[in-house]
Amino acid sequence: MGLMSEPRWLTDEEQRVWRDFYTAVGMLRAHLETQLQQDANMPHTYYELLVTLSEAPGQVMRMSDLAVATRSSRSRLSHAIARMEDNGWVRRRACETDKRGSFAHLTQAGLAALEAAAPGHVEAVRASVFDQLSPEQVRQLGDISAVIVDNLSPRCAAAAEELERLERDPAGA
């Protein structure tokens, strides 16, 4: 596509679908976020961290692996784990073999918080999504999501590599 070419605007139909989709996603996020915040006093990202940790063997993970698994930046994870440590949900442990490294491991209190939060959250997801859709639509939603993820995943990786390249070689020589 040339720099000056006419943008490919959305058709009326596409625009309608896009606005509905964006609205649906926004309402869904807001709904789940407030449900979790009010009933379990945690944002959804922390819930994801607790779930991921709880599924790890020994309920311990390297910070870096946890960041990849939750598609979180290192910075975000570091801030989040710091706060969750204050809550008593997680404890950090040093890595013996690589002194730079750090483990996050789920505490009993963390597991308890997750187990308290899960039923309400799952019920909210079921009530607002799966109860509303036919089995056929659930399958369709899965396919559509997979297509979008497959398309965006390499793009994210490519962007990250491009950034790294630029940092190493700012002049683009």
Place this chain on the structure above:
Amino acid sequence: MGLMSEPRWLTDEEQRVWRDFYTAVGMLRAHLETQLQQDANMPHTYYELLVTLSEAPGQVMRMSDLAVATRSSRSRLSHAIARMEDNGWVRRRACETDKRGSFAHLTQAGLAALEAAAPGHVEAVRASVFDQLSPEQVRQLGDISAVIVDNLSPRCAAAAEELERLERDPAGA
């Protein structure tokens, strides 16, 4: 549903679909947000405000109407408009007939910012969604979104009313 009843957990299939969907939405949001932030120096919520204002007759709207139209809280809108006013994209005007009221009206600079941002944003939406889906899938996505919105809309309204009721009558007498 009784208070102590067993939660209706998701099936494996539902869980797979849910994780894919959540991943897709997360990647999509992140992708569009950074595209808009880097290319047009605005968050997506400000883009929505500019679009909504630009479509209003006279490119003016009451703050309250703008909040409803963008499903934004009054507080969020107030903060956002304050910042956009600093950017020169919007100006506030007092309402003569209701001295509590306030109008937000789009400036030339605001319209220019929107027109500069739109092509890149639309292209990103097209590339990451509509180019990836068949016409049939676009239709499916529209239907699914509409179902979710229809279900969640009254729930939001009901929750808001419930909150108001509780504030007026905290004891629930």
Place this chain on the structure above:
DNA sequence: GCAGATTGGTTGAGGGCTCAACTAGGGGTA
């Protein structure tokens, strides 16, 4: 006309996120 409730909007504190800068340990090569 006036007291009380409601509405329109703003404000400040606090939380979560991003971005850029930084510390510190590990690994390769001469």
Place this chain on the structure above:
DNA sequence: TACCCCTAGTTGAGCCCTCAACCAATCTGC
């Protein structure tokens, strides 16, 4: 060993959001 780069993780500033408190103007019932 010395040097350089890379990796793991943390930190602080700044932005956006939410929540609760607040002010001022309007409406309602008496």
